[in-house]
């Protein structure tokens with residue numbers, strides 16, 4: 001296990017770039033313990049697939065890559081699978097599928113590592129996040145006397161913390177997850193009159209996700225439910241090809257070309273008003289295996305994303321605010337609603353709003369996904385210490401460069417939505433808030449910090465992102 005050379009490390013989105021002093025590819029747990037012994041002043045960070053936009057992987061000292069930890073073991077009860085931390089989700093899904101099994105919940109892509117995905121509460125739609133389904137974790141951390149050790153965490157608050165820890169407890173070596181019999185998903189895409197129509201259909205299509213389309217501000221529902229029988233539709237192959245070519249490639253190419261390269265607001269408008277409607281075929285109802293249907297090639301074009309979670313009771317005003325602010329950013333003369341105006345005035349952020357007016361034209365559908373309450377301390381859908389309710393993840397994506405105009409608008413939305421709606425930001429996506437701003441939204445944060453102190457008393461696993469987002473509550477800490 002020789003440390004690798006001093007090359008730069010870059011994440012998927014290209015917004016994180018750094019040079020660690022040492023980069024390790026350990027082959028077994030003993031190797032990991034040696035790294036922890038050697039770098040006990042830190043910071044030690046782990047990299048998965050590098051698909052986060054937040055700064056979790058950054059370190060000036062030791063970067064650990066667990067790509068050799070890929071062993072998969074299905075338990076005899078066929079309800080649990082233990083998997084090496086560095087195994088990619090795609091590899092795990094393929095292994096499970098060959099045995100008639102799958103994961104209860106996945107995100108839009110499967111390129112992430114298992115430990116990377118659970119570290120940030122990665123989620124899909126209509127189920128809990130992946131973190132919720134973690135049954136136990138093996139983790140390399142520090143003991144009371146500062147010696148490196150491996151702990152198995154399988155119950156209580158420590159498990160709730162380890163299920164989604166942003167890597168703050170130590171190096172996750174192996175994860176045991178629930179698995180379920182393979183299931184099929186029936187879906188279609190259909191335009192809806194508004195949010196009410198979408199929510200009315202939620203119980204009939206519990207795996208639904210929906211999109212708020214910029215420029216037209218129309219609602220498109222990806223209506224999805226578990227199919228009653230595991231039978232693949234005859235047009236499933238054609239549908240997969242259509243989705244890949246028309247949506248994943250051509251639509252994204254069109255958006256990238258018009259918004260990012262030509263910077264033409266009119267052409268982006270044309271795409272959403274004229275082209276997108278003719279690309280949607282609501283009469284196509286297609287059933288396919290869950291891991292084919294739920295995944296997209298969302299990773300073909302590099303982008304930057306921030307995702308804001310709001311509790312169900314706040315979804316309506318939150319979406320109204322998002323669309324109001326994006327319209328004001330697009331058109332300096334746009335008059336925001338009285339409700340949004342009052343909310344912004346209550347926060348004394350009128351000047352900040354004036355600063356972003358007319359500065360940025362949003363050009364990508366806003367995807368909204370429902371995540372059921374998680375039994376964790378700090379995943380975005382965690383309900384620890386509060387009344388259980390579903391959370392809705394609202395995603396904001398940009399393809400344009402420079403990214404600053406988008407970041408200014410996203411920052412404004414994050415700073416308004418956190419206090420107004422108890423909103424939480426995805427730990428793996430662009431993260432412009434600090435620990436003071438998020439504290440009130442996470443009743444489990446104090447318990448999480450206490451568990452971190454037991455696993456990492458010297459803060460070896462903390463980097464600047466973790467310090468700012470999770471731990472530092474005053475300027476002087």
Ligand SMILES: Cc1cc2nc3c(=O)[nH]c(=O)nc-3n(C[C@H](O)[C@H](O)[C@H](O)COP(=O)(O)OP(=O)(O)OC[C@H]3O[C@@H](n4cnc5c(N)ncnc54)[C@H](O)[C@@H]3O)c2cc1C
Nearest residue numbers: 048049050051052056107108113116119122123167172428
């Ligand atoms: C195209 C694209 C699509 C996406 N779609 C979704 C989606 O549908 N839903 C969703 O919720 N998210 C989505 N994401 C976000 C992504 O799932 C998360 O950011 C996830 O954390 C990335 O996993 P990774 O393996 O790349 O981890 P990395 O980005 O490499 O690391 C993420 C964090 O986990 C820590 N970590 C990684 N491995 C370990 C370990 N073994 N021990 C301790 N800490 C560790 C890292 O230090 C870092 O803090 C998407 C991202 C992209 C780029």
